[in-house]
Amino acid sequence: MTTNRWKALGVVAIVVVAFGAGLYTGAVRDVAQTVSAQSTATFNLDADAQPGDVDASELWKAWNLLRNNYVPTHASSTVPSAQEQLYGAIAGLTASFGDPYTVFFPPADATVFQQDIAGEFGGVGMEVGNDKDGNVVVIAPLKDSPAEKAGVLTGDIILSIDATSTQDMAVDEAVQLIRGPVGSTVKITVSRAGQTKPIVIPIVRDTINIPIIKDYQRSDGIYVIELYSFSANSADLFRTALRNFMESGSTKLILDLRGNPGGYLEAAVDMASYFLPVGDTVVSEDFKGKQPAIVHRSVGYNVFANKKLSMAILIDQGSASASEILSGALQQQGVAKLVGTRSFGKGSVQQLMDLGDGAELKITIARWLTPNGSSISDGGLTPDINATTTPEDVAAGRDPQTAAAVTWLATQ
Secondary structure (H helix, E strand, O other): OOEEEEOOOOOEEEOOOOEOOOEOOOOEHHHOOOEOOOOOOOOOOOOOOOOOOOOOHHHHHHHHHHHHHOOOOOOOOOOOOHHHHHHHHHHHHHHOOOOOOOEEEOHHHHHHHHHHHHOOOEEOOEEEEEOOOOOEEEEEEOOOOHHHHHOOOOOOEEEEEOOEEOOOOOHHHHHHHHOEOOOOEEEEEEEOOOOOOOEEEEEEOEOOOOOOEEEEEOOOOOEEEEEOOEOOOHHHHHHHHHHHHHHHOOOEEEEEOOOOOOEOHHHHHHHHHOOOOOOOEEEEEEOOOOOOOEEEEOOOOOOOOOOOOEEEEEEOOOOOOHHHHHHHHHHHOOOOEEEEOOOOOOOEEEEEEEEEOOEEEEEEEEEEEOOOOOEOOOOOOOOOEEOOOOHHHHHOOOOHHHHHHHHHHOOO
16 A cells, blocks of 8 residues: 655645645645655554454445345436445445544545646635534635635635535535636535524636735834745745844734645744744644654744744634644744634644555544644634634724734733
8 A cells, every 4th residue: 555645734725726736726635734745654554454353244244235135216326336335335434433534535536636636626715624513614715815705704604515515514525516617606605603694605716826925014113924825935935024024123023824724834843943942842743652753843043042022923713734833833932922813723634545446545643732732623722812803893994813913012
């Protein structure tokens, strides 16, 4: 069996172009479940051996009972082939784990998944995931995307995609329904907090141009870096933005990670290294005792070691995975205060494994732990300063979260 190793750092981005090495594509691994360097982790790949502690006689009894006795009762129904029956059994086994990020791909779905990674389809530009209740929820629309322009908001629960209900739907299946040819329209029906009736939102699919970073100095002297993704080159762009900040003469920094779904693990570690001494823990990869944990540490750029720095990081429900890794590291290492609302809580690691004959299995194999040992998946990060932005604030052009960060920075 062969494997593709993913440091899965996000949710699912329904977009179109492969950015970096597959970032932000149609069904791209968990929003970006982004491709990274090969992990030093090792895995038990002895998958062909029959478990000695499992009696599979009930499975084969059910198999033979169905094969020998089932009669189609509708003209349109057909008996699945033996291969389709096998894939159905694997899909059921996978679903029994109850993890929305552990998914079986039969060959046709695996092909679509790989096409998504290659960026061959149009998208709408939003990140989606499964919440704790199994709903398909919008993590965040990407900046200036068709989804954002159509009025999609963070926290919207997708009830249906065109005429298909999303009840009990895995996020990967939702992605396949939402993506499609550029210029075509998909209608999503959402439930929104504060609204008594579902909202139908038509979105025209398009090629998505993913923004990465924006930096500027406010009139009050505070410097702002808005980071939209942890892409392959985001660490280099972040270094340039930090240089601009240092050259501005300001000592007060706002890092805006709201709506940032994540990306490359290496980018998050590299960015954290600009603020931390060498060897400080950024994040740990915990395998729950199945193998030793992997600790990802600062490489020690630590450019502010002898400089005054007051830093606030803006987070919200759309801040996921790599955003949570960077935010958690800088908060818990005493570098920055978190301002906003609780983050998304995407703290698991997926690995894609080849089952043969084109079928693939995506398995959650670890979880991310912040420097103090907290699991990011256990409810996300809690801000030091709570500040909520409502739809009414957005409509009125208000930003209470930035205002709260500015108020705190004024005291530093």
